[in-house]
Amino acid sequence: MGRPGxxxxxxxxxxxxLADELGFDAVTISVLARHLGVRSPTLYSHxxxxxxxxxxxxxxxxxxxxxxTSRAMAGEGRDLLVAYADAIRDFARRSPGRYDATTRQRxxxxxxxxxxxxxxxxxxxxxxxxxxxxxxxxRSYGIAETNDTYAxxxxxxxxxxxxxxxxxxxxxxxEPTSETTWPAVLEDLDRTLTRIATAQCH
Amino acid sequence: MGRPGxxxxxxxxxxxxLADELGFDAVTISVLARHLGVRSPTLYSHxxxxxxxxxxxxxxxxxxxxxxTSRAMAGEGRDLLVAYADAIRDFARRSPGRYDATTRQRxxxxxxxxxxxxxxxxxxxxxxxxxxxxxxxxRSYGIAETNDTYAxxxxxxxxxxxxxxxxxxxxxxxEPTSETTWPAVLEDLDRTLTRIATAQCH
DNA sequence: TAGAATTTCCTACAACCGTTAGGCAACTCG
DNA sequence: CGAGTTGCCTAACGGTTGTAGGAAATTCTA
Numbered sequence: 001m002g003r004p005g006x007x008x009x010x011x012x013x014x015x016x017x018l019a020d021e022l023g024f025d026a027v028t029i030s031v032l033a034r035h036l037g038v039r040s041p042t043l044y045s046h047x048x049x050x051x052x053x054x055x056x057x058x059x060x061x062x063x064x065x066x067x068x069t070s071r072a073m074a075g076e077g078r079d080l081l082v083a084y085a086d087a088i089r090d091f092a093r094r095s096p097g098r099y100d101a102t103t104r105q106r107x108x109x110x111x112x113x114x115x116x117x118x119x120x121x122x123x124x125x126x127x128x129x130x131x132x133x134x135x136x137x138x139r140s141y142g143i144a145e146t147n148d149t150y151a152x153x154x155x156x157x158x159x160x161x162x163x164x165x166x167x168x169x170x171x172x173x174x175e176p177t178s179e180t181t182w183p184a185v186l187e188d189l190d191r192t193l194t195r196i197a198t199a200q201c202h
Numbered sequence: 203m204g205r206p207g208x209x210x211x212x213x214x215x216x217x218x219x220l221a222d223e224l225g226f227d228a229v230t231i232s233v234l235a236r237h238l239g240v241r242s243p244t245l246y247s248h249x250x251x252x253x254x255x256x257x258x259x260x261x262x263x264x265x266x267x268x269x270x271t272s273r274a275m276a277g278e279g280r281d282l283l284v285a286y287a288d289a290i291r292d293f294a295r296r297s298p299g300r301y302d303a304t305t306r307q308r309x310x311x312x313x314x315x316x317x318x319x320x321x322x323x324x325x326x327x328x329x330x331x332x333x334x335x336x337x338x339x340x341r342s343y344g345i346a347e348t349n350d351t352y353a354x355x356x357x358x359x360x361x362x363x364x365x366x367x368x369x370x371x372x373x374x375x376x377e378p379t380s381e382t383t384w385p386a387v388l389e390d391l392d393r394t395l396t397r398i399a400t401a402q403c404h
Numbered sequence: 405t406a407g408a409a410t411t412t413c414c415t416a417c418a419a420c421c422g423t424t425a426g427g428c429a430a431c432t433c434g
Numbered sequence: 435c436g437a438g439t440t441g442c443c444t445a446a447c448g449g450t451t452g453t454a455g456g457a458a459a460t461t462c463t464a
Binding site: 103105106127149150154157158159161162164165168169171175178181184185188191192195196 | 305307308329351352355356358359360361362363364366367370371372373376377378380383386387390393394397398
């Protein structure tokens with residue numbers, strides 16, 4: 001079935017690795033091609049362009065993140081929250097370029113269904129996987145359907161915001177360490193989620 | 203004193219406007235030059251390169267944000283928190299490219315003092331201005347110095363995280379509206395800040 | 405085993421962006 | 435009015451994206 005060589009998945013995986021090495025923005029087609037030992041035009045057999053490459057990396061990494069996170073998730077309530085949040089933060093610290101890929105992606109609101117690449121659809125699907133994991137955490141607190149979307153947004157905003165600012169170096173120049181404030185953040189988040197769960201049933 | 207024309211501030215202000223129109227990543231030197239009616243090399247009289255331009259825009263926008271936010275800040279405790287958070291969110295919604303500029307900037311940890319452009323120093327100073335505003339909000343809750351850094355990180359993470367995810371369209375595809383969950387987030391944040399303030403003095 | 409089909413990869417090329425070098429023109433001040 | 439200063443220009447180079455078309459390698463088939 002033709003000559004063997006690179007395939008789309010290998011290209012995208014290499015791009016994800018390169019993002020961790022050089023930063024997501026530095027992942028260009030030419031750099032990636034050099035890194036793979038081929039010429040730039042070769043990559044156009046596997047990806048349709050630079051934006052497709054970035055979107056595909058996002059989808060690929062979102063799937064990796066969902067895999068990692070779901071593997072780490074265990075327990076209920078506070079234990080589950082800590083396991084979930086730590087898994088995401090560890091992922092971001094271990095693979096900053098990959099984590100950047102998950103956030104540096106914008107889905108235009110009026111995105112027509114025909115003008116969507118396959119990669120965009122894959123990224124949306126993978127994003128939903130991660131959202132479902134967040135929902136699992138919230139549900140384990142006993143939060144009902146009425147409030148679960150709100151609780152997911154609150155939790156995701158806090159976790160994502162903290163990790164983003166931490167990675168940007170915002171917390172690096174002042175005591176206490178980011179390492180010590182992180183558990184406290186999760187503790188307060190646990191309190192808030194508990195409150196939401198108890199406030200609804202009265 | 204020579205021939206009048208563009209100056210550095212005008213170039214950077216135009217770049218900030220362009221970021222709102224086309225997105226921060228689309229602000230290139232050539233596009234900016236076309237937008238200003240000059241040729242690309244002309245801009246090198248006012249900026250030292252592409253990275254300097256981006257950093258300068260970040261510093262410029264961080265100052266604008268601090269101006270806007272401090273103008274909107276009024277009251278104490280919960281009122282002040284809402285005024286503060288709403289001001290930042292309104293800024294981000296009104297000027298998404300500018301808000302992106304505030305976040306898309308990374309300060310390398312081991313940044314030597316000599317290898318720093320003026321723009322980097324200005325960005326750091328402007329960033330501190332915004333951090334001081336956050337500190338003002340936290341202080342108005344009566345939170346002591348022992349916990350103020352922690353409280354600032356919690357508050358900033360939640361606000362920044364929510365705005366980022368909202369702007370990325372994450373909250374757009376599900377009920378309830380992001381408009382309705384936002385006040386609830388601030389309410390829970392108010393509760394948490396109040397708890398931190400009361401828990402410290404016993 | 406020979407040939408066909410398929411797929412990969414290449415060279416060549418055009419367009420655009422960032423950047424530097426060097427020169428012309430306009431404005432201000434003495 | 436002349437000198438100095440400053441802003442903007444053209445020219446040119448290297449690097450990146452993207453397209454077109456062709457050569458080579460591998461697998462399937464006769």
